[in-house]
Amino acid sequence: MSHYDYIIIGAGAAGLLLAEAMGSDSFFSNKSILVLDKDNKTKNDRTWCFWERGKGQFDDLVHKTWENIYVGGQLFQKSTSIAPYTYKMLRGIDFYNHFLPKVKAYPNITWIQEEVLYIEEKENTVSVSTTNHKFSGQTVFSSGYDPSIPLKQKNYPVLQQHFLGWQIKTDQLVFNDGEVVFMDFSVAQKGNTRFMYVLPFSENGALVEYTLFSEQLLEKNEYEEAIKTYISANYGGTKYTIEEKEFGSIPMTCYPFHQHNTDRVIHIGIAGGWAKPSTGYTFYNTSRQVPKLVEHLKKGKRLSKFHQKSRFMFYDMLLLDILHRNNHLGHDIFESMFNKRKASLILKFLENETNLWEELKIVSAPKPLPFIKALFRRIF
Numbered sequence: 001m002s003h004y005d006y007i008i009i010g011a012g013a014a015g016l017l018l019a020e021a022m023g024s025d026s027f028f029s030n031k032s033i034l035v036l037d038k039d040n041k042t043k044n045d046r047t048w049c050f051w052e053r054g055k056g057q058f059d060d061l062v063h064k065t066w067e068n069i070y071v072g073g074q075l076f077q078k079s080t081s082i083a084p085y086t087y088k089m090l091r092g093i094d095f096y097n098h099f100l101p102k103v104k105a106y107p108n109i110t111w112i113q114e115e116v117l118y119i120e121e122k123e124n125t126v127s128v129s130t131t132n133h134k135f136s137g138q139t140v141f142s143s144g145y146d147p148s149i150p151l152k153q154k155n156y157p158v159l160q161q162h163f164l165g166w167q168i169k170t171d172q173l174v175f176n177d178g179e180v181v182f183m184d185f186s187v188a189q190k191g192n193t194r195f196m197y198v199l200p201f202s203e204n205g206a207l208v209e210y211t212l213f214s215e216q217l218l219e220k221n222e223y224e225e226a227i228k229t230y231i232s233a234n235y236g237g238t239k240y241t242i243e244e245k246e247f248g249s250i251p252m253t254c255y256p257f258h259q260h261n262t263d264r265v266i267h268i269g270i271a272g273g274w275a276k277p278s279t280g281y282t283f284y285n286t287s288r289q290v291p292k293l294v295e296h297l298k299k300g301k302r303l304s305k306f307h308q309k310s311r312f313m314f315y316d317m318l319l320l321d322i323l324h325r326n327n328h329l330g331h332d333i334f335e336s337m338f339n340k341r342k343a344s345l346i347l348k349f350l351e352n353e354t355n356l357w358e359e360l361k362i363v364s365a366p367k368p369l370p371f372i373k374a375l376f377r378r379i380f
Contacts, residue, residue: 003136004034007128009116010143011037013048013283014269016099017290018141023106027298032108034135036128038115041100044093046246047165047207049199050284051085051347057287061098064089064201066180071338073185073331080343087180089199090283116144119265126264139264139303145271150255156317157324158215159252161280163197164223165209167244174235175200183338185331187226193323193330196230207246213323213330217249250280254317258307266303268293277316279350312352314378315363321374329370336366 006022008015019035022028039045066087070079104111114130119140121127126140150158181198188194193213200206210226212218231240250270257273268274274289275282296306323330337346341361348354349362363371 002034002133003032003125004110005031005138006033007126007135007137007140008033008035008143009037009119009128009140010269011035011039011041011096011100011103011111012143012269013095014143014272014274014286014290015141016095016103017287018268018293019103019106019109020099021290021294022297023103023109025294025298029108032110033106034110034112034137035103036112036114036116036130036135038113040113041096042093044091044244046092046248047199048090048092048095048283049087050090050281051082051087051351052284053084053086056088058088058090058095061090061094062088063091063094064199066178068179069182069343070179071183071335071343073335076335076339078338079179080338082343082347085344085347116142121262121265139266139297141266141268143267143269143271145251145269147249147251149260150251150253150257153255156253156255157320158255159213159320159323159327160215160217160249161211161213161252162217162247162249163209163211164220164227164247165197165207165245166224166227166242167207167246168205168231168240168242170204170206170235170238170240172236172238173203174238175203175206177202183334184230185335187230189328189331192327193334194226195331196226209246213252214327215324220247223247250275250282252277252280252320252323254313254320256307261304261306263302263304266293266306276350276352277313278319281350284351310352315359317378318371318374321377322370326370333366333370337362340365 008019015035022033068079068081069087072078103109114132117129119126119128119142125136125138128135128137128140177200181196184196187196195211197209197211198206208227208231210223254277257267261267269286270282274286276285293306345358349359
């Protein structure tokens with residue numbers, strides 16, 4: 001059995017950013033680090049989007065940026081600037097091609113492509129079994145997410161942000177490549193919170209996604225029929241070819257995933273509760289959590305204590321409580337916010353960066369009764 005000081009399970013955003021941060025820090029130069037992933041990371045298997053002010057650490061990898069967004073529905077349409085923010089898109093393959101060679105080049109890091117079957121924590125070490133080997137580590141960082149875990153309790157509602165997207169090329173110039181269709185609620189809601197999300201790369205190329213905030217996933221054909229209908233209705237019946245497809249499902253819950261961390265095993269990424277509960281956005285928050293985790297390690301603090309409380313979790317909890325009980329109210333809540341408040345303020349709020357006065361502006365935009373009821377449910 002090979003032994004390592006640290007084992008990182010999963011080479012997605014959280015795993016690779018953590019491995020690179022540790023590999024480039026002299027504090028860990030005499031520590032052995034193993035990175036395990038079942039995939040070779042040679043496919044463009046996902047798209048990450050985020051917004052930030054000015055220049056950022058991923059700008060050299062960003063595939064496309066936008067300064068404007070569109071939000072609308074049956075009775076409300078708004079195109080607006082998001083200044084001082086910029087909306088940025090990063091392709092998975094570009095991220096892997098940049099970070100994976102860097103991680104593999106560090107002399108103290110070992111990369112092995114194998115699927116992890118199970119983890120067993122022992123008194124002094126952690127055993128990690130893969131398809132072909134067994135490893136032991138002093139500390140394990142796991143991004144393996146088990147969706148059944150939050151479903152075993154009732155105190156925290158669990159929704160999914162699930163989506164299917166087509167990257168298409170059209171035979172006509174139909175897209176406004178300077179504007180993201182952030183949320184288009186004009187599609188039939190069918191008792192849920194459903195919207196279209198469009199990332200235009202050019203005037204004849206875009207990623208078109210059908211997205212839901214709900215408890216249950218759909219059959220594949222239902223997502224695809226919705227995309228077909230939307231393209232036909234909004235882009236003049238243009239002909240198109242599908243170049244890539246992607247599907248994803250991100251948990252939307254305030255469930256305290258950190259309670260499963262121990263002093264030897266810590267969960268990272270979505271498995272660690274690093275996704276924003278009310279939106280599902282994970283990448284940018286992960287990029288902010290990794291440096292904090294590294295500093296936590298360097299200070300010798302207990303891993304089980306790596307958790308930060310935030311009042312924004314309470315706001316998320318109220319929204320999820322409403323959507324769990326009355327899922328159809330989502331479009332009305334988001335439309336009201338974007339209709340009455342500046343998009344930049346809403347994005348600032350969703351990034352947990354607002355002050356109390358700004359938060360009062362945000363929460364006062366939608367109809368108050370659902371939030372008052374949710375507040376009383378949470379209290380009592």
